[in-house]
Amino acid sequence: MFRSVTKQQDPMTAVQVTINDTLVSVVPGTTVWAAMALAGETATRVSPVNQQVRSAYCAMGVCFECMVEINGMPNRQACLTEVVDGMQINRQVITEATIAELQTELKVEPQPQDVTGNLSELTATGSSLAADVTENIKTGE
Amino acid sequence: MSVNTTSQKLSSDVLVIGGGIQGASTAYHLAQRGVSVTVLEKDTVSRHASGVNAGGVRLLGRNIAEVELSKAAMQRWQQLDDELDADTGFRRRSLINIAADENDLDSLRSREQQMHSLGYFHEVMLDKRELLERLPHVADHCVGGVVSEQDGYAIPFHSTQAFRIAAERLGACFCEGELVEQIRKVGDSWLVDTKTQQYQAEHLVNCAGAWGDLISVMIGDNVPMSYSAPMLMITARMPHFAGPVVGAVSRPLSFKQFENGTVLIGGGAKGFADRANNTTRLDYSLMANGARNAIEFFPIMKTACINRMWSGLEAYMPDNLPVLGKSMRAEKAYHAFAFSAHGFQLGPVIGEVMADLITQGETRFDLEPLRVNRYERKTL
Amino acid sequence: MTEFFTPGSSDSSAEESSSISYDIAIIGAGPAGMSAAITASRASVSVVVLDDKPRSGGQIYRNVDASPLPDAEVLGPDYIKGAELTTRFRRCNAHHIRGVTVWHVGDNGEILFSDNGTTKRLTARQIIVATGAMERPFPIPGWHLPGVMSAGSAQVMLKSDGLVRDEAIFAGTGPLLYLIVAQYLRLGGKVKALIDTTPKQNYLHSMTELSGAMRAPGMLIKGVGLLNEIRKSGTKIVSFAEDLKILGEEQAEGLSYTRGGKEYSLPASHIFLHQGVIPNLNMTQALGLEHDWCKQQLCWKPKLNRWGQSSKSHIAVAGDSGGIIGADSAAAMGRIVALNQLVNLGVISALEGESEAADDLTFVASQQRFRRFIDRLYRPLDQQRIPESPGTVVCRCEERTVADLKKGFELGGREPNQLKSQTRCGMGPCQGRMCGHTVSELLANWRNQPVADVGYYRLRSPMRLVTLAELSQFTDVTPKAKKTEEVN
Ligand SMILES: Cc1cc2nc3c(=O)[nH]c(=O)nc-3n(C[C@H](O)[C@H](O)[C@H](O)COP(=O)(O)OP(=O)(O)OC[C@H]3O[C@@H](n4cnc5c(N)ncnc54)[C@H](O)[C@@H]3O)c2cc1C
Numbered sequence A: 001m002f003r004s005v006t007k008q009q010d011p012m013t014a015v016q017v018t019i020n021d022t023l024v025s026v027v028p029g030t031t032v033w034a035a036m037a038l039a040g041e042t043a044t045r046v047s048p049v050n051q052q053v054r055s056a057y058c059a060m061g062v063c064f065e066c067m068v069e070i071n072g073m074p075n076r077q078a079c080l081t082e083v084v085d086g087m088q089i090n091r092q093v094i095t096e097a098t099i100a101e102l103q104t105e106l107k108v109e110p111q112p113q114d115v116t117g118n119l120s121e122l123t124a125t126g127s128s129l130a131a132d133v134t135e136n137i138k139t140g141e
Numbered sequence B: 001m002s003v004n005t006t007s008q009k010l011s012s013d014v015l016v017i018g019g020g021i022q023g024a025s026t027a028y029h030l031a032q033r034g035v036s037v038t039v040l041e042k043d044t045v046s047r048h049a050s051g052v053n054a055g056g057v058r059l060l061g062r063n064i065a066e067v068e069l070s071k072a073a074m075q076r077w078q079q080l081d082d083e084l085d086a087d088t089g090f091r092r093r094s095l096i097n098i099a100a101d102e103n104d105l106d107s108l109r110s111r112e113q114q115m116h117s118l119g120y121f122h123e124v125m126l127d128k129r130e131l132l133e134r135l136p137h138v139a140d141h142c143v144g145g146v147v148s149e150q151d152g153y154a155i156p157f158h159s160t161q162a163f164r165i166a167a168e169r170l171g172a173c174f175c176e177g178e179l180v181e182q183i184r185k186v187g188d189s190w191l192v193d194t195k196t197q198q199y200q201a202e203h204l205v206n207c208a209g210a211w212g213d214l215i216s217v218m219i220g221d222n223v224p225m226s227y228s229a230p231m232l233m234i235t236a237r238m239p240h241f242a243g244p245v246v247g248a249v250s251r252p253l254s255f256k257q258f259e260n261g262t263v264l265i266g267g268g269a270k271g272f273a274d275r276a277n278n279t280t281r282l283d284y285s286l287m288a289n290g291a292r293n294a295i296e297f298f299p300i301m302k303t304a305c306i307n308r309m310w311s312g313l314e315a316y317m318p319d320n321l322p323v324l325g326k327s328m329r330a331e332k333a334y335h336a337f338a339f340s341a342h343g344f345q346l347g348p349v350i351g352e353v354m355a356d357l358i359t360q361g362e363t364r365f366d367l368e369p370l371r372v373n374r375y376e377r378k379t380l
Numbered sequence C: 001m002t003e004f005f006t007p008g009s010s011d012s013s014a015e016e017s018s019s020i021s022y023d024i025a026i027i028g029a030g031p032a033g034m035s036a037a038i039t040a041s042r043a044s045v046s047v048v049v050l051d052d053k054p055r056s057g058g059q060i061y062r063n064v065d066a067s068p069l070p071d072a073e074v075l076g077p078d079y080i081k082g083a084e085l086t087t088r089f090r091r092c093n094a095h096h097i098r099g100v101t102v103w104h105v106g107d108n109g110e111i112l113f114s115d116n117g118t119t120k121r122l123t124a125r126q127i128i129v130a131t132g133a134m135e136r137p138f139p140i141p142g143w144h145l146p147g148v149m150s151a152g153s154a155q156v157m158l159k160s161d162g163l164v165r166d167e168a169i170f171a172g173t174g175p176l177l178y179l180i181v182a183q184y185l186r187l188g189g190k191v192k193a194l195i196d197t198t199p200k201q202n203y204l205h206s207m208t209e210l211s212g213a214m215r216a217p218g219m220l221i222k223g224v225g226l227l228n229e230i231r232k233s234g235t236k237i238v239s240f241a242e243d244l245k246i247l248g249e250e251q252a253e254g255l256s257y258t259r260g261g262k263e264y265s266l267p268a269s270h271i272f273l274h275q276g277v278i279p280n281l282n283m284t285q286a287l288g289l290e291h292d293w294c295k296q297q298l299c300w301k302p303k304l305n306r307w308g309q310s311s312k313s314h315i316a317v318a319g320d321s322g323g324i325i326g327a328d329s330a331a332a333m334g335r336i337v338a339l340n341q342l343v344n345l346g347v348i349s350a351l352e353g354e355s356e357a358a359d360d361l362t363f364v365a366s367q368q369r370f371r372r373f374i375d376r377l378y379r380p381l382d383q384q385r386i387p388e389s390p391g392t393v394v395c396r397c398e399e400r401t402v403a404d405l406k407k408g409f410e411l412g413g414r415e416p417n418q419l420k421s422q423t424r425c426g427m428g429p430c431q432g433r434m435c436g437h438t439v440s441e442l443l444a445n446w447r448n449q450p451v452a453d454v455g456y457y458r459l460r461s462p463m464r465l466v467t468l469a470e471l472s473q474f475t476d477v478t479p480k481a482k483k484t485e486e487v488n
């Protein structure tokens, strides 16, 4: 485990961040990576290529191993980013098979039955959207 | 297959200048017919446009003068991996051009009319519902589009190398680091000088890309060619949100998401080209426009992170059509250059056309609109 | 006097020429960048300094003004003395823009950087790149696993966040490795072992670099002193180790090594690796500066004259980004480079520049002998730089192994850029920082040619990932801008 050897901090100044759904309290000025390390959440991302878990390596911005999702934005370097109160930090899990979730506000007015069915199928099934569409093309849809 | 000897390299039936996809494809088609061929490349094979382009394999929206060539090329792409015994990375994904408003739909309708009257039916219009079905992440304001089903993408570097390796297997020679400095016709032979060697051949093919006009002048044909540096950017991997290749009817937007999740964004914005030094410089404010367009059409792109940006040197003719066919001034010289940012898709068929011209003296395609001297009278 | 670059020449866009240029832009606020800024800031000269850290100091003086530690003295006098420099830097006239990442520097003087989710642009007549060093990658089997970090990271976490990791193994070679272990111990951190890979013969070879004029190099004494300090603490030290391998499938579980032909293994859930530092090349490469392979330091570095001027006369490189010289020389080079640019700008005469820089030029030259000695002594093992084992990961971003690269090489990827196109090695977000040197050396081995003939990746902007959203918003920064970023 990582452990802090910092001087005593005033608890009143602490900021709250959420790391993988757990609320933790950290000293202002802490990097996101340090907050994760202290919380024992050292897995920053999943390798997109082989799906293995990876963690920070250099802590100084050169290796890009510490890419996490912060407030919904992926590819943020945890070691270069300082915590801000209310920050949502999540392990980055974008692999070559990940399908984008459909943002609901993007859907247009009520659709004929078959389309909505098709849409939810596209996002619900595990197979890639790309493959589905190619499949549609092949079958002449 | 016999190993290429120096004498074979220095003296061959055909000399091709330029080791891009057109030169490599030409070499492949000639070698296939038993013709001895040497390719001279000043840098390395696929160092320029052919190795760094957007990989778009597009039939949609082609100029009428190119449709037949592009259709023939498209047929070839579908089996190219088998034919070359290589992985070009070709994926058939369809290509959709999005209509952002009624004006766009109007231009699509008139294009449809024109295409139908010529007997072409590969471009199919989509209404809003059909568009959403194929591109669920498209922005709300988009009203429809047009699709070409056979279209897709390939990996440029791999494709060009695939032609090169297949050509080499059949006996073609590729000489890298050989800058052609002088060309002369002596008797029946073309004599081509590089810094250290003289090459000799009966036929000469100009596949020199952004340097095509320079080679053309050495052969004796003047062309009003210009060159520029179209720019591209590619993102870090994103969750899959677009299967088809995407373009827009009237906006500089063009992107494709590869199987690995990275998204390649183009759109025709150009940087600064310095061909004498083999370099280009990017214009970041134009890149910013491209970024705005992408987000406007696909809000999910707000979460995209640009990993790399680059540009390549490409040759253009004023009508955005290539120069393709025989030299007008010299016997046994041929041109295939100035593909005006859409020559990658044509690669498989260009080599075939060149090989036909050289071995049979003619081709099944109408090259009249693409002839090298098509601007001569107009400019006077 | 050198020729000026004039923005707005030939093919630059109209927007560019309309913005007002800084005289000098400095990228990086480490000892080199800060010293350059202090020297360059004179009444008539507009200077801007950009740095990606919230506080100035660079690597060595990281957080020296705001240490989270109860007693920063434990980090040593070389650290504490940085406070004097950061204070002078704060008081100088330069416009310091902190917490921003520069992602593009063009040889036309254009600088683009990310600031809080937007892209900002400024232009400068003269540019000083002072982006420092990074640790040399350590491509051994398993180095990509969670639980393995660079030893520099241990120090970074200590300096910035006051974090230690107990019971970790530290392995490799170099003075920085010993310094970090000593700093850990002084703070009460528990170190499982120091596995030293400095080979016996390096001690002999390095002695030949010692000329009669310098019998006791300070750095040697420092290194020995640190090792003694570590030994006295009772920490296990293994010398002359070879064949390092990380144990574990999905997570580091220990380290194995050989010593005198015998294999040993040591369980641990955390391992810190280090084998020296190399210039952080991305900016100088993307700028298209000429680079040389340095046999002494086994790294690429930009070609510079003694004034730090690169192959493009309006661009200078100062400090470790121009070749590893250490903090004191970095500070001296910062001043030298700044004086040269003041000469270039016509602010001072060449004679004035020469005389003001005289002491620093002498100092930097004298330090080079120490460097040769250090570089020889802590020269990293071939097997730790040029991996042989087929499964060793070379490119961490795209997870490309030695075997993948060998295959790409055989398919025609004979040069770094071709190999990259062939295999995707170096295409990931780190832009080749973690694999570039390994690829150059691997290809040189496979081709049986000098590294200098193999070359390095052609790099392009952005030097870091840029979101499409921030790229879509552009604002210009000019010297007239108020110093709003300056909060003390
Ligand atoms: C950024 C970009 C994106 C593009 N996107 C697409 C796309 O999505 N789809 C598509 O279909 N097309 C696209 N294109 C266009 C396509 O890449 C080109 O039309 C095509 O690659 C041209 O091939 P080429 O062989 O004629 O030229 P090149 O690949 O440029 O090859 C010409 C070669 O000739 C060599 N040469 C020149 N002069 C000499 C000399 N004197 N001696 C020896 N050798 C010489 C050069 O070094 C060069 O390697 C794009 C182009 C660019 C730049």
Ligand SMILES: Cc1cc2nc3c(=O)[nH]c(=O)nc-3n(C[C@H](O)[C@H](O)[C@H](O)COP(=O)(O)OP(=O)(O)OC[C@H]3O[C@@H](n4cnc5c(N)ncnc54)[C@H](O)[C@@H]3O)c2cc1C
Binding pocket: A060, C027, C028, C029, C030, C031, C032, C033, C050, C051, C052, C053, C057, C058, C059, C060, C061, C078, C100, C101, C102, C103, C130, C131, C132, C133, C134, C135, C152, C153, C155, C156, C176, C179, C277, C318, C319, C320, C321, C326, C327, C330, C463
């Ligand atoms: C992890 C690490 C720890 C080290 N610790 C020590 C030590 O304890 N003692 C010692 O003697 N030496 C240490 N060194 C060696 C150190 O490099 C030099 O001693 C000294 O710091 C070099 O000074 P510099 O000014 O050249 O670069 P640096 O001090 O590295 O300063 C460069 C600055 O530029 C910034 N920067 C880089 N790229 C960009 C960009 N694109 N945009 C904006 N800003 C950017 C960096 O964040 C940094 O603040 C360490 C090196 C490393 C890599």
Ligand code: FES
Binding pocket: A056, A057, A058, A059, A060, A061, A062, A063, A064, A065, A066, A067, A077, A078, A079, A080
């Ligand atoms: S840990 Fe290397 S970039 Fe953050």
